[in-house]
Every structure is written in structure tokens, then in C-alpha cells.
Amino acid sequence: MILFNGQILSSNIDNSESEIIKFEQLKIDLNNFSKTTLKTPKIQETSTAKLINCLDIAMFKSFKCKNNFNNEIISHLNRRIFLPFYIPVISLIACMLLIKTKRNIFFSKISVFFYCFLILLFAELLVRYAEVNKIAANFFYLSPICLIIFFYYFLYNQFSTELEKNA
Numbered sequence: 021m022i023l024f025n026g027q028i029l030s031s032n033i034d035n036s037e038s039e040i041i042k043f044e045q046l047k048i049d050l051n052n053f054s055k056t057t058l059k060t061p062k063i064q065e066t067s068t069a070k071l072i073n074c075l076d077i078a079m080f081k082s083f084k085c086k087n088n089f090n091n092e093i094i095s096h097l098n099r100r101i102f103l104p105f106y107i108p109v110i111s112l113i114a115c116m117l118l119i120k121t122k123r124n125i126f127f128s129k130i131s132v133f134f135y136c137f138l139i140l141l142f143a144e145l146l147v148r149y150a151e152v153n154k155i156a157a158n159f160f161y162l163s164p165i166c167l168i169i170f171f172y173y174f175l176y177n178q179f180s181t182e183l184e185k186n187a
Contacts, residue, residue: 021047102160120182
């Protein structure tokens with residue numbers, strides 16, 4: 021590395037004085053230092069297709085990763101693929117604010133916030149245990165579908181009764 025027209029400031033801890041060294045050209049040899057760069061990308065930086073290829077599934081037996089990180093790969097795939105299915109659940113819960121009821125505690129802003137918080141907490145806990153326990157994994161995969169059906173049916177019934185009352 022060659023530096024041109026610069027200054028080096030050096031100071032001692034004991035003295036409050038600092039020394040300024042000016043240079044016109046400074047050549048620094050970096051050959052004595054070892055390289056510590058990472059050549060393999062992190063799991064977060066790896067594409068979903070490559071992560072699926074790394075799994076030890078019968079369909080993808082020809083592809084294998086150098087290191088066996090199946091639990092971490094499953095966790096990241098669950099976060100990337102299945103966790104977004106909880107977004108419609110949260111949306112349907114937020115739609116409960118549209119229900120017109122007289123002072124019902126189950127449809128207040130605080131209770132809807134609490135429901136959404138519980139669903140997100142539930143999803144995060146299941147993501148962590150889905151790679152370890154098959155029952156938790158199946159519950160994690162099926163619960164957004166069941167919750168979407170439940171809340172959609174609930175909201176449909178509530179809005180239908182409101183329309184009948186107003187008609």
C-alpha cells in the first residue's frame with residue numbers, strides 16, 4: 021500500500037502532547053499479515069433455493085452442503101416461507117376494529133392489539149421449536165390456515181348480523 025501527501029498523528033497516554041509526522045510518500049508492506057476474510061456467505065445471505073438444496077430430503081439427495089446445518093436451515097426456511105402466512109391472520113384480527121358493537125371489551129383497540137401481540141409471540145415461539153419438534157412444526161404450518169378460516173368466518177358472521185340489523 022502506498023500513501024501520498026499525508027500526516028500521521030501519534031500521541032502518548034502519559035503525555036498530552038501529540039506528534040505530527042508529515043510524509044510525501046509512504047510505502048507499507050502488508051504481505052506479513054494473514055487474510056481473515058470469509059469466503060462462504062452467511063445463511064441470511066444465501067438464497068432460498070440454495071437452502072432448500074442443502075436439506076437432506078429424498079428429492080434433493082444429489083445436493084448436500086459441506087456443513088450439516090439442517091436445524092439452522094429449517095429455521096431460516098420457516099422464517100422466509102411460512103412466517104409470512106401469519107400476516108393475513110394479523111390483518112383479519114385488525115379488521116375486528118371495524119365491528120360496531122356497544123362497549124364490547126373483546127373488540128376494543130387494546131384487546132385487538134393484545135390478540136395481535138399474542139399471535140406474533142405464538143408464531144415466534146413456534147418458529148424456534150419447529151426445527152426440534154415435529155408436533156410444533158405441524159402446528160406452526162397448519163395454524164395460520166386454521167386461524168385465517170376461523171377469523172374470516174367470525175368476521176363474516178359479525179358483518180352479516182350488522183347488515184341485518186341495519187336493513
